[in-house]
Amino acid sequence: MDMVVCIKQVPETTDIGWDPQTGSLIREGVPGILNPNDKNALEAALDLREKHGGLITALSMGPPQAEEALREALSMGIDRGILLSDSLFAGADTLSTSYTLGLALEKIARFDLILCGKESSDGMTAQVGPQLAELLNLPQLTCAIEITVNRSAVKIKQKLEDGFRILETCLPALITVEREINRPRIPAMDSIIEAYRDKKVQVWAGADIGCHTEHLGLKGSPTRSRKVYRKKVKRGEVTILEGEPDEAAKELIQILKQKGLL
Ligand SMILES: Cc1cc2nc3c(=O)[nH]c(=O)nc-3n(C[C@H](O)[C@H](O)[C@H](O)COP(=O)(O)OP(=O)(O)OC[C@H]3O[C@@H](n4cnc5c(N)ncnc54)[C@H](O)[C@@H]3O)c2cc1C
Numbered sequence: 352m353d354m355v356v357c358i359k360q361v362p363e364t365t366d367i368g369w370d371p372q373t374g375s376l377i378r379e380g381v382p383g384i385l386n387p388n389d390k391n392a393l394e395a396a397l398d399l400r401e402k403h404g405g406l407i408t409a410l411s412m413g414p415p416q417a418e419e420a421l422r423e424a425l426s427m428g429i430d431r432g433i434l435l436s437d438s439l440f441a442g443a444d445t446l447s448t449s450y451t452l453g454l455a456l457e458k459i460a461r462f463d464l465i466l467c468g469k470e471s472s473d474g475m476t477a478q479v480g481p482q483l484a485e486l487l488n489l490p491q492l493t494c495a496i497e498i499t500v501n502r503s504a505v506k507i508k509q510k511l512e513d514g515f516r517i518l519e520t521c522l523p524a525l526i527t528v529e530r531e532i533n534r535p536r537i538p539a540m541d542s543i544i545e546a547y548r549d550k551k552v553q554v555w556a557g558a559d560i561g562c563h564t565e566h567l568g569l570k571g572s573p574t575r576s577r578k579v580y581r582k583k584v585k586r587g588e589v590t591i592l593e594g595e596p597d598e599a600a601k602e603l604i605q606i607l608k609q610k611g612l613l
Contacts, residue, residue, distance in 0.1 A: 352405040352500060352522075354396045354464045356429065357452055357483070358389040360413050360420040361473040369579050373569060375442055376473065385420040388468030390535035391528050393427050395498055396466050398533065403500055406430045408459060412440055412451050418552050426538035426546035433459070437556040442569025445474070449482035451567060454560040456487060464505065465525040469494055480527035490520040493527045 360383040368377045396407045409424035411417050412435040421432030435455055443451065456465065465487075467480035484491035496515065497508035506519040510529050538546070557567060565571055590606070592599040607613040 352399065352403040352463045353408075353461050354399065354405060354466060355408045355410055355456060355459060355462045356389070356392045356396050356424070357465065357467045357479070358393065358409050358411050358420055358424055359386045359468075359471050360384070360411065360417040361386045361471055371579070373442060373576065375569075375576075383416055383419060385423045386468055386471045386473075388470060388472070388528070388530055389420075390427070391530055391532050392466040392468050393424050393429060394533045394535040395495075395526075395528050396464075397428055397536070399464070399498065399500060405463070406461075408433060408462075410452060410455055410459070411435065412443070412448060412455075414441075415554075418554075421552045422546050422550075423538075425550045425552075426543040427536060428538075428542065432550070432552040434552055434554045435556075435560070436554055437567075439557045439562075439564055439567045442572060443567065444572035444574035445476050445478040445482060446573060447567060447571040449479050449486055450571065451560070451562065452479070453483055453486040454562050455555060456483070458555075458560050463522045464500075465489070465523075467525065467527045469527045469529055477527070480525060484525040487525070490524045491526070492518050492520060492524060495526050495528045496532050498526060498528075498532070 363382040363384045369375060370377055393409065400407055407429040409421055409429050409432045411420055415436055417436065418434050421434055425432055433455065435451055440451055456462065465483065467483070470477040481491055481493060492505070492507045492509065494510045495507035496510045499506045503522050504519055505522055505524055505526070506517060507526060508515050509518050557564065592602050604613065
């Protein structure tokens with residue numbers, strides 16, 4: 352069973368600025384990490400490969416430094432990495448990102464399952480997976496906390512706010528996974544060395560995936576940020592309860608009751 356896992360490199364820190372004209376985050380020079388939720392998607396793919404065999408490809412769209420995220424995926428044990436990188440892709444919103452990833456998937460052509468994280472830790476829209484499924488005309492199963500494949504059918508346990516439900520569809524399909532689906536493996540040192548020294552990451556530009564430039568990057572992005580601002584967090588008054596723990600606890604209960612919190 353061949354799988355493609357879409358992975359994104361995200362900034363390592365939340366302390367980053369943005370371009371006041373476009374509202375885009377300024378990512379240049381900011382250290383990146385593999386989106387934590389995408390590690391769960393990679394782990395889910397590795398688990399399925401152990402049971403059903405096949406080839407796993409990790410696919411990422413981003414600047415050249417996003418290759419590091421693919422190297423990390425390779426060190427976890429995936430078979431090949433493809434980076435979509437071109438200045439034409441810069442400034443993409445989720446629709447344009449999904450369009451570009453979709454074209455690369457059409458070029459890859461051989462896959463039974465696409466796995467995505469539910470959301471990225473920076474954009475957090477959770478739109479790319481579902482949009483990608485729509486663009487490729489594939490069934491989508493979202494928010495998976497368990498995945499089971501049986502011949503040409505795939506079943507997931509989907510996390511809901513107040514419980515879960517079981518959903519099933521036929522392959523090929525796209526699945527987005529929740530963080531609690533698994534605990535991603537920590538690559539061994541020799542796998543890390545192999546990923547950086549011996550394995551290759553293919554880089555595809557716009558011309559390699561045959562895209563229409565009007566759908567790419569900022570130009571192809573219908574989203575416009577009207578205003579970006581840093582939220583001011585106002586800290587409340589701090590009360591320190593001193594004295595014996597029993598007395599302090601009683602006082603705390605009184606305060607909470609007065610505030611209607613108990
Ligand atoms: C006007 C505008 C301009 C922007 N300009 C830029 C820019 O210049 N540079 C930039 O990096 N971002 C830019 N962004 C942010 C960009 O749109 C999002 O980071 C991106 O589309 C993914 O959305 P998300 O982070 O909400 O992902 P989500 O939808 O929350 O991600 C869900 C899953 O989709 C997959 N996924 C998401 N993004 C990628 C990717 N790039 N490659 C592979 N898989 C992916 C992963 O599996 C991920 O877990 C811009 C946004 C707007 C609105």
